[in-house]
Structure formats: structure tokens, C-alpha cells
Amino acid sequence: KSGFISIIGRPNVGKSTFLNRVIGQKIAIMSDKPQTTRNKVQGVLTLDDSQMIFIDTPGIHKPKHKLGDFMLKVAKNTLREVDAILFMVNATEPRGKGDEFIIDLLENNETPVFLVINKIDQVHPDELISIIESYKDKYDFAEIVPISALQGNNVDRLLETIQKYL
């Protein structure tokens, strides 16, 4: 099994920390899968029976800039080409405009989207529950997975869950 996974989310939610943890602990090799020019491979995780290719989707990371219609279309289309989307949010911050922008981009997308709630080491379990509730009605997420990319909590479970979608 192998597949492309796009990690999206506003700046500082922990995307790079997550990737470093995942790729750093296992041997990363380049995939021989054809790569579209629109998507930049950030890391490849090779396990016994699967390969996960994490990619960067241009246009998703800069919600501050006003994107033209064309750029918006490109960003939306790249999200249709992957096997799973990890939408990462910060458990310590309320939902913001950057998050709303991304949720809008996901509209009418058939790709499974995981809501990855990061930095759970920083919040009380009750807070986590209310964060989950605040996102639940915004989008029909395939999975909701709380993690701490920094400390590693639940990261293996997230990887196992992703494997089911490849």
C-alpha cells in the first residue's frame, strides 16, 4: 500500500514538528512514484507493508495572501489528487480565519480529511472535548485524531489510521 498525504494547516500548528518526528524516527527514502509538479514531496515514510508520501500543497499555507481565482482552483485541485488530507489545528488556539479558509477550500472534496488536533500536551481534556465539538459541525471529517507532535502522543495511532485509507 502506498499513497500521498497532504498536511495542511495555518502556520505554527506543528506541521514540520509532526513530519520531523515521523520521518526522523524511520528511514526515509525517495519514492519512485511519479510526482506531480504542483506537489512538493516533504518526506517519505516507509514501513514494512506501506509507504506514505507526505506532500506540501502550495497555496494552502498562505491564507494571509489574497489568492486569485486561478490559484484557489489549483490549490483545491491538488487536494483532490491525494489519498488523504491531514488538516492540522492547534488545540491551544480557538478556530481562526486561517482555519475557516482551509475548511472552505475542502468543500466538495471527496478525499478523506483527518482533523488532527495537535499540542494536546498543552490542554486540559475538557478543553480538548470542546475543541472537537467546535469543529465537528464544520466539516464531515473522516477521522478526528488528537496528538502531540512534540511529545509523540498518539502519533503511531494516527499513522495506523492513515494506512487504512491508502
Ligand code: GDP
Ligand atoms: P508549522 O508552522 O505548522 O510547521 O509549525 P512548527 O512545526 O514549526 O511548530 C511551531 C511551534 O509549535 C514550535 O515551537 C514547536 O515546537 C511547537 N509545537 C509543535 N508541536 C507541538 C506539540 O505537540 N506540543 C507543543 N507544546 N508544542 C508544539
Ligand code: MG
Ligand atoms: Mg513548517
